[in-house]
Amino acid sequence: DIQMTQSPSSLSVSVGDRVTITCRASQAISNYLAWYQQKPGKVPQVLIYSASTLESGVPSRFSGSGSGTDFTLTVSSLQPEDVATYYCLFYKNAPYIFGQGTKLEIK
Amino acid sequence: EVQLLESGGGLVQPGGSLTLSCADSGFAFGSYAMSWVRQAPGKGLEWLSAISGSGGSTFYADSVKGRFTISRDTSKNTVFLQMDTLRADDTAVYYCARVSTADYLDYWGLGTLVTVSS
Numbered sequence: 510d511i512q513m514t515q516s517p518s519s520l521s522v523s524v525g526d527r528v529t530i531t532c533r534a535s536q537a538i539s540n541y542l543a544w545y546q547q548k549p550g551k552v553p554q555v556l557i558y559s560a561s562t563l564e565s566g567v568p569s570r571f572s573g574s575g576s577g578t579d580f581t582l583t584v585s586s587l588q589p590e591d592v593a594t595y596y597c598l599f600y601k602n603a604p605y606i607f608g609q610g611t612k613l614e615i616k
Numbered sequence: 617e618v619q620l621l622e623s624g625g626g627l628v629q630p631g632g633s634l635t636l637s638c639a640d641s642g643f644a645f646g647s648y649a650m651s652w653v654r655q656a657p658g659k660g661l662e663w664l665s666a667i668s669g670s671g672g673s674t675f676y677a678d679s680v681k682g683r684f685t686i687s688r689d690t691s692k693n694t695v696f697l698q699m700d701t702l703r704a705d706d707t708a709v710y711y712c713a714r715v716s717t718a719d720y721l722d723y724w725g726l727g728t729l730v731t732v733s734s
Contacts, residue, residue, distance in 0.1 A: 510678075543720040545661075552711065552727065553653075553661060558720040596661055600720050603675030605651070605663040 515608030528584040532597035541601035625728030638712030645693040649715035654708040
């Protein structure tokens with residue numbers, strides 16, 4: 510099975526900072542990569558799919574890039590409401606694989 | 617609006633069984649594959665299983681293969697997860713999620729808590 514390695518595991522940043530989270534696949538997965546945001550006590554919400562397509566209703570400060578094995582989620586200017594844990598998801602075929610998660614906190 | 621509602625969680629003893637249900641509303645249920653994902657307390661997300669729109673194809677993570685069975689009843693707009701031989705490390709919130717036409721998980725239910733303990 511494919512392995513998804515997400516980094517960093519945690520991040521402490523200031524409001525207004527640019528944030529970058531990476532996800533690396535153990536083999537090429539084309540662009541079958543989604544990013545999810547899970548706020549404390551809440552259900553995961555999709556932010557990005559097909560590596561770079563913004564889900565409807567998601568703020569434009571979120572963006573995704575990458576293809577093959579290396580992918581990036583970027584928050585251009587962090588807002589207080591972005592405090593959450595972020596997960597990547599490989600979904601080209603079963604079994605789907607989540608990254609380990611990145612916990613984002615405000616300094 | 618798509619809404620998914622899980623039910624059936626609760627406390628079960630190790631070695632026991634439990635069946636979770638996920639009822640949908642707001643979309644053409646039979647047109648979409650459905651999936652189950654779980655999250656152990658304080659841990660990350662773990663994909664468990666999926667079933668095609670017709671119910672003819674099923675898929676499982678190695679961690680639950682042979683113990684969990686996914687099924688669906690299109691007439692009731694419901695997907696099920698039968699869980700057998702439960703272990704303490706199966707304790708988690710279980711979410712059902714819709715598989716979008718682009719194959720990612722787009723809509724999630726609120727989840728149901730399963731606790732495996734004696």
